[in-house]
Amino acid sequence: MTAPTLGATVIVANHYQNENCHPDGKIKVGIGADSAWRWERLENAKRLFAGARGAAVPIVHVRLAVPADFKGVVANTDLIREWLKLGAWREGTWGVEFIDGLAPTADEYVVTHTRNSGFHNSTLEEVLFSLGARHLICCGVSTAYTVEATVRHATDIGYT
Template sequence: MTTAVLALHYQNEVLHPDGRIRLGVAEGAPGRDAVVEAAGRLLAAARRRALPLVHVRIAFPPGHAGVVQNAPIFRNVVASGAMEEGSWGAAFHEGLGPLPGEAVVTHGRVNAFYASDLEQVLAGIGAERLILAGVATNSVVEHSARHAADMGYAVALAADACSAGQPHLHQAALDNIALLGEVSTVAALLEQDA
């Protein structure tokens, strides 16, 4: 079974202390460094094992042109000026970006599959199992895990490389994702693929 790793939204705006989006890591959150460290271990281990790695980022056109603001999450992004293409906030967090040759998918909604080329990239890899990790657990991670399960992928989640702005939302998302696949740690999931 071909396993691919999806690294979701490891971007400055959601991971860096100066980022403007607090849905993934709360301001002053004590666990920020642990999530960044676990994400780094996930990427490094995927590379050592030659697992296909897909970096998924969210970014919007300059001035947020054409962004549908039907939901508070999108209205807030536009109002804050966050995640504009080419900005510091939309860039990958230091040490968590792609290396040459690794796939990068950009999307503009909550679900990473929606209106992006993620499905085509995964088909090109021949992926059957997905290890997901990223921020926020209760947003892009959960929505994308649900969509992946509906598409027929075996879903696994590296919980320690995920975060939500509030611990209870992180845990609720983990409980929901456990209905769709395996919820474990970076170490345990990567040992399965060793």
């Protein structure tokens, strides 16, 4: 197996959004508002982004957002039923904006999706193809949901 080269590597950054990162967001993911753990993890992401930008490694930001009226949202899991109950992830709200310090720069890509995998109902695959990506560094919030689903999907379609 050959080692990944930086030229073919892309960071896929999932859900660094107010809804689940900011203490005032609707998705608490079991983290207290004053939890040092929350801020440590976000600082780690800031360091990753700074290193990637310094090495000219592209970053693709994956954001979750659903129609503000939830029209077309299939509530087939407890997780999605909870979003609906909380009124979370609604397009056009503060919750779906990127948290301060982890927003994309003007030259970085942003894709929006509506389910767990960053590939589902998004242009992520097309963006990665246009960047010549072969190897992905996938990071984000909700590791057991969006990060895992995105990594599994990426592996299924040939990324390492």
